[in-house]
Amino acid sequence: MKHYYTDNTDLISEPVVFQFDYRGHILKFTSDHGVFSKAMIDYGSRVLLDAIQADETKATLLDVGCGYGTFGVCLKTVYPWLKVEMVDVNERALDLCRKNAETNNIQDVTIYKSYIYENVEKSFDLIVSNPPIRAGKEVVHQILEKAYEHLNENGELWIVIQKKQGAPSAKSKMNEVFGNCEIVKKDKGYYILKSKKE
Template identity: 35%
Template sequence: MTGDHYFTAEPTTAAHPREVEFSVAGRDYTLASAGGVFSAARLDPGTAVLLRKAELPTGATGDLLDIGSGYGPISCVLADLAPGATVWAVDVNERARALTAANAARVGAADRVHAVAPDEVPADVTFAQIWSNPPIRIGKDELHELLRRWLPRLAPDGVAWLVVARHLGGDSLHRWLVDAGWQVERHASQKGYRVLRVTR
């Protein structure tokens, strides 16, 4: 057994490279994945619901943020659909960041996807959109701290899209965000997941 989690900074799990295939908005993607990152063997069901039900930023410009990028499925879709945007793919896991960078090159967006550790995002960057299938399993306090760190960097007219499983606290997170002063709409529900649209 290993002590690695997908939020381990330097996973020691054997990489066992593989590929994950999925489709979004009529486009097919084949991305590199590996052990030691989130949902290494497939497109995570929550991420699939998010990409199916949220309003994809086709043609968007400006800076977009993917919190907890994993091997990069959200970042790559955003960069592919919004060639005028810059995507910041944030993950604490160095293997995930390397995979995201490689996958950005696969979709022709190597120059527009910045796969970085959280502290490497310039302090003056604000985000037109934030996307995340947040790492619920880091714990509620840590999750709240994560969202307190990034949501305030949303542009005044920006929007954040989050997906959370109902049985992992999707409704309680909705209430917490409202109590924290955010406008929150349950945009969609599917397969036990809540897609939340968050604005100022």
């Protein structure tokens, strides 16, 4: 069986298009089989998008496991000064991500294939992720641990994770790595966790 966190371009393609209102901006997304949350922006991602704030001290953002571009497209729309990079291991997701950036007139973004941070060369002011829980704890913890070396000083890691799918474990790992972890928001079992590189 093919999963959204693997490269699965050989799946049947039946694209779906939907709209998403993010802070007064009506955005249009195309999705398809083989990507996470095919039919709509998932609830956890919505909770993170509602919670996250960025001011102009934050200039760069990396979306790890970007899927069809939810975080990168939404946050670049609201914070147009951000230079955004989006990475995923799934070629179909990356193709959709490029399409969705173009559809929503998102420029100054870089979208490329990377297993977690494997092909990421820069460091950033913000890293965001809705980690692929089904890929296993080891993958999730790699996203959390290795974020540290890809953040600038005062950079922030923001993630969304359900309590029952490992939020306490993720919080513990982020505390271990960063020396801090704030629960920014809890909503229907979803935790928004933030760590700062101090």
